[in-house]
Amino acid sequence: MTGAVVLVSGGMDSATTVYEAIDRGYEPHFLHTSYGQETADSEFDCAKSLADEVDAPEFIHVETDHLATLGASSLTDDEVAVQDADRDSDEVPDSYVPFRNANLLSMAVSAAEARGCAAVFIGAHSEDFSGYPDCRPAFFEAFQSAVDRGTKPETTVEIVAPFADDSKTDIARRGLDLGVPFEQTWCCYRSEKPACGTCEACAYRLEAFQRLGERDPIAYETRPSYADGDETHF
Amino acid sequence: MTGAVVLVSGGMDSATTVYEAIDRGYEPHFLHTSYGQETADSEFDCAKSLADEVDAPEFIHVETDHLATLGASSLTDDEVAVQDADRDSDEVPDSYVPFRNANLLSMAVSAAEARGCAAVFIGAHSEDFSGYPDCRPAFFEAFQSAVDRGTKPETTVEIVAPFADDSKTDIARRGLDLGVPFEQTWCCYRSEKPACGTCEACAYRLEAFQRLGERDPIAYETRPSYADGDETHF
Numbered sequence: 016m017t018g019a020v021v022l023v024s025g026g027m028d029s030a031t032t033v034y035e036a037i038d039r040g041y042e043p044h045f046l047h048t049s050y051g052q053e054t055a056d057s058e059f060d061c062a063k064s065l066a067d068e069v070d071a072p073e074f075i076h077v078e079t080d081h082l083a084t085l086g087a088s089s090l091t092d093d094e095v096a097v098q099d100a101d102r103d104s105d106e107v108p109d110s111y112v113p114f115r116n117a118n119l120l121s122m123a124v125s126a127a128e129a130r131g132c133a134a135v136f137i138g139a140h141s142e143d144f145s146g147y148p149d150c151r152p153a154f155f156e157a158f159q160s161a162v163d164r165g166t167k168p169e170t171t172v173e174i175v176a177p178f179a180d181d182s183k184t185d186i187a188r189r190g191l192d193l194g195v196p197f198e199q200t201w202c203c204y205r206s207e208k209p210a211c212g213t214c215e216a217c218a219y220r221l222e223a224f225q226r227l228g229e230r231d232p233i234a235y236e237t238r239p240s241y242a243d244g245d246e247t248h249f
Numbered sequence: 250m251t252g253a254v255v256l257v258s259g260g261m262d263s264a265t266t267v268y269e270a271i272d273r274g275y276e277p278h279f280l281h282t283s284y285g286q287e288t289a290d291s292e293f294d295c296a297k298s299l300a301d302e303v304d305a306p307e308f309i310h311v312e313t314d315h316l317a318t319l320g321a322s323s324l325t326d327d328e329v330a331v332q333d334a335d336r337d338s339d340e341v342p343d344s345y346v347p348f349r350n351a352n353l354l355s356m357a358v359s360a361a362e363a364r365g366c367a368a369v370f371i372g373a374h375s376e377d378f379s380g381y382p383d384c385r386p387a388f389f390e391a392f393q394s395a396v397d398r399g400t401k402p403e404t405t406v407e408i409v410a411p412f413a414d415d416s417k418t419d420i421a422r423r424g425l426d427l428g429v430p431f432e433q434t435w436c437c438y439r440s441e442k443p444a445c446g447t448c449e450a451c452a453y454r455l456e457a458f459q460r461l462g463e464r465d466p467i468a469y470e471t472r473p474s475y476a477d478g479d480e481t482h483f
Contacts, residue, residue: 125351151398154399
């Protein structure tokens with residue numbers, strides 16, 4: 016069976032990515048990173064239980080606190096309050112860790128090349144676009160070129176972002192199809208349990224389920240209505 | 250004055266790169282990484298004294314032990330003996346950390362974007378070619394494209410590998426011109442002091458100085474003759 020390194024934060028996007036990789040015939044080597052973010056422990060627990068769930072051949076956990084050292088961000092700096100979601104803003108949100116996905120993908124490619132894995136999976140999606148430049152298909156294409164040129168001649172590692180052109184709603188739909196245990200996944204930038212329901216991460220996740228007419232199985236402090244109701248036509 | 254993040258290992262290539270960056274009008278923000286390699290402490294001391302020497306505005310030190318976790322290498326694995334230099338081999342040497350430069354450059358770009366620095370300098374050179382795929386100009390070009398697409402719209406960070414087309418001898422010559430304090434730089438993969446004189450790192454360094462007819466100011470256990478004598482024509 017062919018191996019793939021899958022970047023698994025413990026949230027719904029990466030959980031669905033794990034199941035997508037399995038569905039495509041890969042054995043998922045979990046790569047979970049902690050980078051000093053407030054929600055590190057909760058995300059680790061979710062990622063680990065998911066690895067047990069799918070009987071992953073490997074769970075690689077790397078501490079990447081240097082990402083906090085290298086760049087300021089509300090995810091890593093206690094002094095910056097987490098903003099509520101602003102759906103109308105074109106600004107890069109304050110949760111942005113500069114060039115984060117390049118760091119994560121570089122680690123994943125190192126692990127893949129060392130293990131002879133044929134692919135690296137990452138769960139970025141199209142609604143990250145406006146905020147996170149390193150979630151765009153154009154970025155992944157350029158990074159693929161760097162991988163092709165920067166690894167050994169005999170190495171072939173494909174960068175797979177299966178949901179790069181999809182919405183979060185598409186991911187929720189695909190995850191429900193694949194039987195992803197969403198109740199074991201993590202949400203909420205604010206590190207609250209139950210999840211706050213109002214930060215950017217919670218807002219997008221709740222909206223995705225609401226658009227599908229499904230109830231998100233995790234607990235929320237509040238469940239504001241985010242979906243416009245027009246897209247529950249599946 | 251414009252800032253540049255410079256990847257500084259503490260060896261002669263990166264030391265010369267620091268002076269090159271200064272010569273081009275940049276203030277060098279030092280980024281020094283320790284990744285579990287045997288020579289970590291010695292390299293740190295050399296990098297730090299160099300930062301003091303040039304009055305660097307910043308010395309960023311990040312522990313990147315995860316590179317050892319992610320990939321096996323003789324630089325990070327005590328059980329793999331360091332090979333003597335094999336100048337005739339086309340094989341990727343066992344000191345290779347898979348996709349290492351992509352990891353280092355990603356960190357440097359994160360730091361540069363967070364600080365508003367305009368460039369990232371790395372001291373790779375042409376004689377790394379046969380062994381290290383991620384030292385080639387083609388790799389740096391592809392990585393530049395990933396940087397352009399993966400950072401904020403208003404961010405411009407140029408990847409500068411000033412010696413990518415040069416030999417180690419060229420670097421030694423340029424360093425002597427720029428007044429690089431080579432006596433404060435580190436060499437030797439074997440973590441010996443004096444340097445062994447026979448590992449790949451020592452062999453290339455000694456050869457570079459011998460070709461210029463100059464004496465390398467650091468101490469060596471032995472000083473084999475590596476230069477063919479035909480190229481001391483400068």
